[in-house]
Amino acid sequence: MNKIKQLLALFLLASASMFGQNQIPVSAEPVTQPANSVDFQGSQVSSVRASAETMPSFVGGDEAMIKYLADNIKYPQTAKKGKVEGVVYASFVVDKEGNMTNIAIKKGLHPECDTEVLRVLGKMPKWNPGKDATGQLVPVQMTLPVKFKLDTKDSKPIAAPTQKKK
Numbered sequence: 001m002n003k004i005k006q007l008l009a010l011f012l013l014a015s016a017s018m019f020g021q022n023q024i025p026v027s028a029e030p031v032t033q034p035a036n037s038v039d040f041q042g043s044q045v046s047s048v049r050a051s052a053e054t055m056p057s058f059v060g061g062d063e064a065m066i067k068y069l070a071d072n073i074k075y076p077q078t079a080k081k082g083k084v085e086g087v088v089y090a091s092f093v094v095d096k097e098g099n100m101t102n103i104a105i106k107k108g109l110h111p112e113c114d115t116e117v118l119r120v121l122g123k124m125p126k127w128n129p130g131k132d133a134t135g136q137l138v139p140v141q142m143t144l145p146v147k148f149k150l151d152t153k154d155s156k157p158i159a160a161p162t163q164k165k166k
Helices: 002-018 062-072 077-081 111-122
Strands: 086-094 100-107 140-150 157-161
Touching: 077 111, 086 111, 100 111, 111 140
Parallel strands: none
Antiparallel strands: 086 100, 086 140, 140 157
């Protein structure tokens, strides 16, 4: 329970700008496919947005996402032994159905930490998709920073979403 409280405190500091009105865009311009692109079923490919009127959210809210990450991310032994600490920045698209696609590491920390973040995000349950101003579901590019920190009190690792300082 104490670990969850620590993770929640870390996340709440970041959540106002990460999931609130002050979204951190991956880029200033929306990421788009060429206008004539079609998907494998022949329908027009939707452009991926850097932001939306209603941003995607983890089903169950931020606390549920923190719990999911805390329960599933395992601090890699090599990184733990090397006392590697820091932040892995992962990007992904939440599509119209709430699936996470195009999961990638934007800024890595350690190869094993990066791989662990990719593994856990790849298994993450569906999200609530983003919506535009008209209420239409839209794919949205997201960035999730995950902090790896060794807890010096009882030597347990902590992995949690975090926000880089401005």
